[in-house]
């Protein structure tokens with residue numbers, strides 16, 4: 001593997017940027033990872049020191065810095081900074097613009113800048129490039145070039161960066177060709193996106209489609225709750241036998257992709273006077289699951305109250321599963337924050353249990369006392385929100401044995417598949 005003398009810069013060393021920097025370094029590139037979070041840089045440097053101690057790993061192939069001057073030596077700069085939503089669910093590209101300004105301040109003429117952040121179609125040229133030009137006094141096309149390549153890594157999945165087709169686009173065919181060669185060093189298959197805008201839009205559409213599919217199942221499952229002869233699990237098990245039925249499960253739709261990316265496309269379509277009603281309705285349905293879960297939890301606790309003689313005023317519910325999806329540690333979740341606020345407002349005391357997450361991070365994120373298992377103290381209910389594989393080791397009988405009598409089990413995640421005993425208070429989505 002020939003060593004590349006050109007320096008490659010990665011701006012934003014999070015879930016996307018950090019693996020990207022490592023992958024390019026492992027492929028022989030000289031990479032500098034830049035992040036404005038000093039603590040993160042120190043953590044990455046320490047991890048790099050520990051991992052390379054004693055082996056011939058060329059530490060110089062990947063260095064980290066919180067000083068943006070490190071970008072001056074870079075011929076290619078890849079940017080992966082956050083693109084969250086505002087409180088009113090509008091795209092917030094402020095970090096993309098700030099990163100553009102920082103890059104512009106240190107951009108060497110003749111360089112190529114690539115944006116990987118998820119943005120609305122048109123944003124690379126409309127929001128990112130102008131900031132680079134503003135602080136660099138350089139002109140796109142004359143002094144530097146730009147490209148866009150969406151990120152499709154799937155946290156918690158072994159698929160990994162290398163095995164996911166990577167769309168790559170550039171301002172010109174020649175820029176795209178150079179970037180395809182670059183990304184071919186780290187992924188098995190790249191795809192030449194016709195334009196930057198097609199790559200930006202594809203990323204949003206992929207996740208909007210997933211959101212829509214999940215919304216269909218969520219709306220059907222919530223409807224089944226009012227139809228006594230329909231169990232949505234039964235219906236899904238039958239539908240799943242059709243060769244082209246795509247299986248989705250009902251639940252809280254969380255994370256930093258699916259609940260967010262559709263809004264980038266909604267904003268852009270409506271900006272141009274087109275309808276995005278289907279995507280909007282899917283978001284409305286999926287966001288309504290939070291209140292549905294709240295109602296189910298209260299109803300289950302009320303059913304418990306009818307059975308227990310002594311009613312303790314402050315009922316306590318143990319939330320099992322705090323990460324945004326199964327088998328990941330990432331607790332970034334707006335839906336759970338909203339759900340917990342509703343439950344606390346209703347006087348419910350919450351504690352948490354999740355073997356996958358960092359307990360301090362979860363405690364801090366959700367203001368929760370974290371328990372190391374399900375039977376640390378008295379509870380009125382167990383609320384299963386994330387279907388971690390390890391929860392599959394629990395049986396309903398074991399849960400009943402290890403918790404106080406008449407504990408309500410609200411199984412939103414579909415953790416338990418065994419026949420439900422009539423003597424326990426059990427609620428599915």
Ligand SMILES: NC(=O)c1ccc[n+]([C@@H]2O[C@H](COP(=O)([O-])OP(=O)(O)OC[C@H]3O[C@@H](n4cnc5c(N)ncnc54)[C@H](O)[C@@H]3O)[C@@H](O)[C@H]2O)c1
Pocket residue numbers: 011012013014015016017034035036037040080081082083095098099102116117118119151152153154155256257
């Ligand atoms: N996390 C995923 O699984 C995933 C998947 C696909 C796409 N994406 C997209 O990739 C982008 C990055 O997401 P992420 O999950 O890696 O975010 P993250 O929050 O994990 O990491 C972002 C990093 O960027 C740094 N940063 C922010 N502004 C900066 C600036 N101006 N200069 C330097 N560093 C800066 C932050 O300190 C942080 O370390 C987002 O647009 C996201 O939608 C994420």
Ligand SMILES: CC(=O)N[C@@H]1[C@@H](OP(=O)(O)OP(=O)(O)OC[C@H]2O[C@@H](n3ccc(=O)[nH]c3=O)[C@H](O)[C@@H]2O)O[C@H](CO)[C@@H](O)[C@@H]1O
Pocket residue numbers: 151152153154155206207210214247248249250251252253254255256257258324325326
């Ligand atoms: C690069 C990128 O953008 N990658 C995305 C990433 O998305 P992600 O990490 O956000 O994970 P998702 O799996 O989409 O889950 C999101 C939320 O939806 C809930 N959910 C899910 C399925 C279902 O049937 N019912 C549900 O309720 C789940 O619990 C969670 O809260 O990986 C997906 C492949 O997994 C990709 O396709 C998708 O592009």
